[in-house]
Amino acid sequence: MYDVVLLTLGSERDAPGGGCGSGGACCGGASEAAPEKTDERCETPRVPVLACADALTARGARVETVTARSDAEVDEVLARLDGPPRPDGLSWPDPDSKTRLVVATASDAQLRAVVRRLVRRYAPPPSRRPADLAGNRTVPDLPPIGVLPLDPARSGTQRDLAAQFGLPRDPAAVAAAVLDGAVRRLDLLRNDGGSVTLDGALLGAADDDGRPLHWRGRVEVDDAVLSDGEDPILACAVGNAGGYATLDQLPLLTAPDPTDGLVEVAVAVPVVTRSLGRKKIRFEVRRARGRAVAVIPRDEKVPFLDDGVEGELSRKRSWWTEPGAWAVFTG
Known part of the structure; x- marks a missing residue:
């Protein structure tokens, strides 16, 4: 039978050193990279966690609930997923592990915080890249995660990752998926700021009255240039999944697929046309798919959301x- 760790990310007021405000793990903050922030409350209801633990225990699993209030405490949990020592000394996940991880999430940012720490743990430095690592990857297959949404009653209105992937939300169903369900492997976006993206990023912002603030920057997807830096950009969506597929009913991404090995990128720019002497503005959306995307802002600071986490x-x-x-455990 399995040992199951039910991991909850702790509250801001309980976190050592200020927790979320200092960039700790509890809200998906990025202590190793550019500052990120989120307005997501970190407080996590205990009822779904206890219900899931009871369901796992009833099936014979050995269950431990852990509340992590720092990256270090998250890392202590993830270390239980390590495989046997390797001759090259690298930390590597155990593909046959009898320990399974369930992450109780109040937001996609919290799920990303855990995946980010998995990447930090298992990504080998370039100078020690092992021969058994796939040529199109910088990390091995990360251990699958059970996702326990902490708002199971709102499944009809949520567009979080659990909803997008069709994952179970009821605690008992999550427990069954972790013990009996299949594993679904998903693409991951890494970036040169040291973080990861599970869903996507949206670059751009609006003023206090809701009017879009245009910005300029060069946007490249592999060899395709979506903006050369001269266009006034309304928004740029970088999509792994579909959370940022539309913006105020403007379609940006057409078919983001987190299993196709590609990132879909869309840039919306205003186009001025004239008809019968009247000026009209429409939005042109330029799209491309590829292995990588680069955004080079010309303006001083461009606001963005990345898996719900704010940044500039x-x-x-x-x-x-x-x-x-x-990967995630599915029903």
Whole structure:
């Protein structure tokens, strides 16, 4: 039978050193890279966690509930997924592990925080790249994760990753998926800022009245140039999944697929036309798919959301696809 760790990310007020506000793991903050912030509340209801633990225990699993309030405490949990020592000394996940991980999530940012720590643990440095690592990857197959949404009653309105992937939301169904369900491998976006993206990123912002603020930057997808830096950009969507497929009913991404090994990128720019002497503005959406995307802002700071985490882009940022790098337990 399995040992199951039910991991909850702790609250801001309980976190050592300020927790979320200091970029800790609890809200998906990025302590190793450019500052990120989120307005997501970190407080996590205990009822779904206890219900899932009871369901797992009833099936004979040995269950431990852990509340992690820092990256270090998350890392202590993830170390239980390590495989046997390797001759090259690298930390590597155990593909036959009898320990399974369930992450209780109040937001996609919290799920990303855990996957980010998995990448930090298992990605070998370039100078020690092993021969058994796939040529199109910088990380091995990460251990699958059970996802326990902490808002199971809102499944009809949520567009979080659990909803997008059709994962179970009821605690008992999550427990069954972890013990009996299949594993679905999903693409992961890494970026040169040191973070990861599970769903996608949206670059751009609006003023206090909701009017879009245009920005300029060069956007390249492999060899395709979507903007040369001269266009006033309304928004740029970088999609692994479909969370940022539309913006105020404007279709951006057409068919983002987190299993196709590609990132879909869309840039929306205003186009001025004249008809019968009247000026009209429409939005042109330029799209491309590829293995990598680079955004080079010309403006001083470009606001963005990345898996729901806010940030500001002031220098070149590149995302690239790691096909099938992470995985979830499905029903």
